[in-house]
Amino acid sequence: MRGSAAIVGVAESDLGAVADGMSPIDLMAQGVTRALDDAGLKISDVDGIFAATSQVRLSALALSEYLKIPSAYLGSTIVGGSSFMLHVAHAQAAIQQGLCEVAVIAYGSTQRTVGRKSSSAREHNPYETPFKPFLPTTAYALAAARHMFQFGTTREQLAAVAVAARDWALLNPKAWEKKPLTVDQVLSARMVSDPLTVRDCCLVTDGGGAIVMTSYERAKTLKKPVVAVLGCGAAVTHNSISSMPDLVTTGAVQSGCDAYAMALLGPAEIDAVEIYDAFTINTILFLEDLGFCPKGEGGRFVEDGKIAPGGSLPVNTNGGGLSYCHPGMYGIFLLIEAVRQIRGECGARQVKGCEVALAHGNGGVLSSQSTVILGAESTV
Amino acid sequence: MTGKPDSSPLQRYLAHLEDGELAYQFSPAADRPVFFPRVACPYTGNADLEWRVSSGRGVVYATTTVHPASGDPYNVSLIDCREGFRMMSRVEGVPSADVKIGMDVELRIIAQPDGDPPLPVFVPAEGQS
Numbered sequence: 001m002r003g004s005a006a007i008v009g010v011a012e013s014d015l016g017a018v019a020d021g022m023s024p025i026d027l028m029a030q031g032v033t034r035a036l037d038d039a040g041l042k043i044s045d046v047d048g049i050f051a052a053t054s055q056v057r058l059s060a061l062a063l064s065e066y067l068k069i070p071s072a073y074l075g076s077t078i079v080g081g082s083s084f085m086l087h088v089a090h091a092q093a094a095i096q097q098g099l100c101e102v103a104v105i106a107y108g109s110t111q112r113t114v115g116r117k118s119s120s121a122r123e124h125n126p127y128e129t130p131f132k133p134f135l136p137t138t139a140y141a142l143a144a145a146r147h148m149f150q151f152g153t154t155r156e157q158l159a160a161v162a163v164a165a166r167d168w169a170l171l172n173p174k175a176w177e178k179k180p181l182t183v184d185q186v187l188s189a190r191m192v193s194d195p196l197t198v199r200d201c202c203l204v205t206d207g208g209g210a211i212v213m214t215s216y217e218r219a220k221t222l223k224k225p226v227v228a229v230l231g232c233g234a235a236v237t238h239n240s241i242s243s244m245p246d247l248v249t250t251g252a253v254q255s256g257c258d259a260y261a262m263a264l265l266g267p268a269e270i271d272a273v274e275i276y277d278a279f280t281i282n283t284i285l286f287l288e289d290l291g292f293c294p295k296g297e298g299g300r301f302v303e304d305g306k307i308a309p310g311g312s313l314p315v316n317t318n319g320g321g322l323s324y325c326h327p328g329m330y331g332i333f334l335l336i337e338a339v340r341q342i343r344g345e346c347g348a349r350q351v352k353g354c355e356v357a358l359a360h361g362n363g364g365v366l367s368s369q370s371t372v373i374l375g376a377e378s379t380v
Numbered sequence: 381m382t383g384k385p386d387s388s389p390l391q392r393y394l395a396h397l398e399d400g401e402l403a404y405q406f407s408p409a410a411d412r413p414v415f416f417p418r419v420a421c422p423y424t425g426n427a428d429l430e431w432r433v434s435s436g437r438g439v440v441y442a443t444t445t446v447h448p449a450s451g452d453p454y455n456v457s458l459i460d461c462r463e464g465f466r467m468m469s470r471v472e473g474v475p476s477a478d479v480k481i482g483m484d485v486e487l488r489i490i491a492q493p494d495g496d497p498p499l500p501v502f503v504p505a506e507g508q509s
Binding site: 126127128130131132133134138141142143145146149190191192193194195240241242243247 | 390393394415416441442443444445446447448454456457458466467468469470476477481482492496497499
């Protein structure tokens with residue numbers, strides 16, 4: 001399986017605040033057509049569709065109708081923001097099995113325009129809802145509180161994650177946030193769910209994007225440098241936060257292990273790390289769970305600029321969900337950035353000599369974890 | 381088969397709350413508690429889950445103060461109950477900022493307005509230092 005499929009096209013749709021009346025499927029289609037253009041392929045080449053969004057119940061059907069691809073191999077696994085990492089794994093398997101040859105993976109969201117309440121309505125949970133957790137933030141706040149209790153992690157260390165993301169965003173022309181951010185600004189921002197202020201939380205934007213995948217052999221005939229899928233892993237530990245076995249250890253331990261094993265690589269060989277930073281605590285938890293620092297050391301690991309531009313480990317080089325864009329299910333943007341880093345297309349934020357990148361998706365409330373490791377042709 | 385079955389796991393749980401009890405399930409085969417209530421044991425798949433009543437003693441596992449856009453801040457906590465299950469609740473009787481991880485707490489079942497079911501909340505345990 002290692003390296004059997006490749007990502008050959010990537011694109012964002014319009015981001016930030018999109019035109020009135022744009023639908024999530026409009027944004028998916030925009031992403032797909034731009035990503036196909038990036039790959040040098042046409043809609044008529046596509047025979048696999050993978051799609052997910054919180055706003056359209058049958059999104060793979062809707063996209064198939066929209067693009068008039070009636071008999072595509074369909075996948076619509078939805079596990080929140082990590083859905084697209086699973087789509088990559090599923091598309092790789094489908095391509096290897098000959099079930100499809102060219103697959104598109106698409107996402108679209110207009111949550112900023114239509115509002116969070118209508119874009120992703122919360123389900124009633126009789127064992128949680130009566131206590132009015134402000135979800136998802138409260139769930140991540142509980143994890144952050146526990147991490148602070150067990151390991152002495154500080155609010156300043158959490159804030160350092162937001163500052164590093166902002167510093168990367170200032171190097172990305174597509175990023176939503178355009179002004180610098182300081183630790184003090186994060187700490188003094190409006191408290192949402194203690195210890196997380198609004199600056200510890202991801203943005204609320206519109207946006208979408210798409211990825212095109214095909215076999216490694218066919219990828220070598222296309223116009224962009226090959227970016228091979230070297231490893232994939234996924235794990236689900238719970239759905240609601242009160243059922244999470246250990247609030248300071250996520251399923252990323254398992255998903256990372258599986259992805260590294262398949263890729264025959266370890267954390268030391270990753271050149272660029274793209275991890276789902278819905279909240280500042282996420283970056284700390286996932287750096288630990290994916291083996292970039294020991295458990296409990298994440299706060300101290302991030303506090304001195306190590307993950308910021310110029311630091312020793314480039315993390316969330318597009319500015320992340322905290323400062324670049326976050327339409328609700330952010331995972332696809334991690335994959336897009338990882339591909340661009342390996343291709344060397346990232347301009348001012350380019351990681352020098354990037355050959356291997358890791359994209360790690362998170363879904364629900366630390367519930368679903370999915371890791372994808374991508375590599376240049378030289379790594380296959 | 382006609383008519384509805386006797387009760388769902390949620391109905392049983394709420395009926396205990398109406399009686400002033402916090403109920404949880406216990407799996408004899410797995411020898412461990414199960415919470416939230418289910419129709420089958422997740423460890424064995426057996427449907428023979430026993431209903432038990434909690435002592436109402438627990439420890440705060442994680443805690444946060446929610447600051448709503450309007451209205452007063454309030455506590456949300458995860459409580460590790462003595463019987464070995466964890467649940468979401470809130471700690472009352474002290475300012476939310478004074479609720480600490482590791483604090484011993486005990487159950488209070490409180491009535492709710494508008495016909496909502498009684499709510500299992502916690503307060504600092506007697507003799508809490």
